[in-house]
Amino acid sequence: MIGARWTRLPARYPRVWRGIVVGTTFVIVLVGWEIFATTIYGGVIPLPTAGSTVEAFRELTEDGDLQAAALESLQVLLAGTIPGVILGIAFGLLIGAVRPLDTSLSPYLFAFYATPFPALIPIFILLFGLGIVGKGMIVFTLVVTTVLLQTVAGVKTVDARFIEAARSLGTSRARMLIDVQLPASLAFIIAGIRLAIGRALVGVVVAEFDTALSGLGALIFGYAGRLQLSNALVPALLFALTGIVLAIALRAAERRFERWRAVGA
Amino acid sequence: MIETTQEPPATVSTVGAPHPLVRFLGNKWVLRAVGLVAVLAVWELWFSNINPIFSAPPSKVAAKVPKVITSEEYLPALASTIRLFGLGYGIAIVIGVPLGLGIARSRLLDTAITPYLNAIYASPVPAIIPILTAILGFQLTAKVVVVVLLAVFPILINANQGAKSVDPTIIEVARSFRVREARLWRDVIVPSSLPYLLVGLRLGAARGMIGTAVAELYTSPDGLGYLIHRYGYRFEMDGMLVVVLTFTAISLVFSLSLGALEHHFERWRVKSQ
Numbered sequence: 082m083i084g085a086r087w088t089r090l091p092a093r094y095p096r097v098w099r100g101i102v103v104g105t106t107f108v109i110v111l112v113g114w115e116i117f118a119t120t121i122y123g124g125v126i127p128l129p130t131a132g133s134t135v136e137a138f139r140e141l142t143e144d145g146d147l148q149a150a151a152l153e154s155l156q157v158l159l160a161g162t163i164p165g166v167i168l169g170i171a172f173g174l175l176i177g178a179v180r181p182l183d184t185s186l187s188p189y190l191f192a193f194y195a196t197p198f199p200a201l202i203p204i205f206i207l208l209f210g211l212g213i214v215g216k217g218m219i220v221f222t223l224v225v226t227t228v229l230l231q232t233v234a235g236v237k238t239v240d241a242r243f244i245e246a247a248r249s250l251g252t253s254r255a256r257m258l259i260d261v262q263l264p265a266s267l268a269f270i271i272a273g274i275r276l277a278i279g280r281a282l283v284g285v286v287v288a289e290f291d292t293a294l295s296g297l298g299a300l301i302f303g304y305a306g307r308l309q310l311s312n313a314l315v316p317a318l319l320f321a322l323t324g325i326v327l328a329i330a331l332r333a334a335e336r337r338f339e340r341w342r343a344v345g346a
Numbered sequence: 347m348i349e350t351t352q353e354p355p356a357t358v359s360t361v362g363a364p365h366p367l368v369r370f371l372g373n374k375w376v377l378r379a380v381g382l383v384a385v386l387a388v389w390e391l392w393f394s395n396i397n398p399i400f401s402a403p404p405s406k407v408a409a410k411v412p413k414v415i416t417s418e419e420y421l422p423a424l425a426s427t428i429r430l431f432g433l434g435y436g437i438a439i440v441i442g443v444p445l446g447l448g449i450a451r452s453r454l455l456d457t458a459i460t461p462y463l464n465a466i467y468a469s470p471v472p473a474i475i476p477i478l479t480a481i482l483g484f485q486l487t488a489k490v491v492v493v494v495l496l497a498v499f500p501i502l503i504n505a506n507q508g509a510k511s512v513d514p515t516i517i518e519v520a521r522s523f524r525v526r527e528a529r530l531w532r533d534v535i536v537p538s539s540l541p542y543l544l545v546g547l548r549l550g551a552a553r554g555m556i557g558t559a560v561a562e563l564y565t566s567p568d569g570l571g572y573l574i575h576r577y578g579y580r581f582e583m584d585g586m587l588v589v590v591l592t593f594t595a596i597s598l599v600f601s602l603s604l605g606a607l608e609h610h611f612e613r614w615r616v617k618s619q
Binding site for chain 2 (some may be wrong): 102105124185186195198201202203204207282285290291297302304306308317321325327328
């Protein structure tokens with residue numbers, strides 16, 4: 082750490098101090114926002130405050146609107162993510178292990194990955210419809226390319242000594258893929274799933290804006306259109322919470338499998 | 347929290363059987379050409395089996411390219427998209443780099459703020475777009491805010507990690523020579539953080555492009571986003587794809603050039619840790 086001395090935290094009980102500092106930030110931001118929204122900001126549309134957002138949450142859950150919309154979004158997310166992860170890993174292992182496939186296909190996969198994907202959403206909706214199929218296909222495509230490219234990167238960077246050792250024991254190509262390259266790439270694959278879910282959540286919410294028919298995105302769009310911003314903020318926060326929780330969990334898993342990458346670590 | 351560049355791959359040497367034909371087929375560019383043909387063939391076959399209204403096989407898209415590019419809306423739309431991206435990305439850099447480096451200079455600030463930066467980075471920011479447009483209107487401001495909100499966090503977080511990676515001994519030495527803060531930033535912190543800053547700039551550009559596309563499609567249609575909608579209303583899938591490919595090209599220019607810079611400055615990364 083490079084900070085000046087006066088800004089350092091006490092050395093004892095670091096976790097407690099950390100908790101206090103992080104909690105204090107939260108309170109400061111909330112109070113600051115409350116003051117801004119109620120007194121300084123003079124706009125016509127009332128800004129959501131902590132109180133009004135909690136109130137909106139209660140209202141939306143009592144109606145059951147929030148639960149119903151969340152279920153719709155979750156269905157889309159799962160329908161696209163599960164096959165996307167499975168096929169992404171499978172093709173990623175194949176392409177990563179077979180050199181000519183990697184050389185011939187990876188540049189185009191990367192170009193597709195680099196495309197700002199919201200631009201593709203209207204095309205997917207034209208092709209596959211406004212329902213769960215269209216949105217599921219968007220999520221699937223985002224997940225499969227992200228996981229695939231990360232798996233390829235993982236397989237290509239497997240420690241050469243693992244491969245040499247397995248080969249000297251007479252391991253077949255197929256066994257090598259399952260028993261050596263897959264476990265050694267697991268940290269990369271999980272990183273891929275983490276990135277993929279981040280993109281998939283954006284994909285779902287934007288697709289739901291586009292169709293404005295179902296799911297949390299439609300709820301946000303509808304309430305914001307009627308200028309009920311607190312009600313619109315509740316589903317947006319639910320999306321954010323989903324992203325944060327999944328990112329933390331997958332990050333922990335990633336660290337856990339990091340040690341499978343190195344020889345004699 | 348964030349992906350940083352990996353060490354170069356330790357690849358297994360393949361024992362070659364250099365038959366001339368095999369060597370020809372193994373050439374990088376030959377393989378890439380074969381890959382391109384395969385990708386186009388799958389695309390062509392797939393599109394020949396769906397509703398002909400939406401049909402946009404590569405042959406048709408290629409034929410459409412000159413028509414789209416020479417249409418009188420294309421260049422203004424492209425200019426408007428690049429202006430939005432440039433504005434948002436520029437602001438994100440101006441905010442993100444100094445703030446990220448600065449936060450790392452204070453342990454207290456760092457502890458207080460970084461968990462929230464990581465949290466926002468992990469959440470789907472476009473979810474609040476309808477709320478932003480309700481408050482800020484549908485003009486340029488709302489669009490720029492969307493691009494900044496998407497691009498700024500990877501830049502900030504990577505700058506922060508870069509500053510934390512600076513070797514404390516160097517700072518001690520600099521300080522014992524009574525180097526002033528401004529000089530310390532210029533000569534120690536910024537150069538040492540450069541590899542991280544470049545990772546942040548690359549990821550920020552990618553997300554900024556996503557933000558640009560979302561803003562132009564889902565606030566008030568404008569620029570290339572508007573063109574996508576317009577071709578969409580007329581079911582001209584080939585036209586839509588030409589515009590999407592334009593987005594791809596802009597994105598690739600940034601991604602590849604920043605990637606090359608990153609590669610070049612990789613050796614500046616502080617190794618002692």
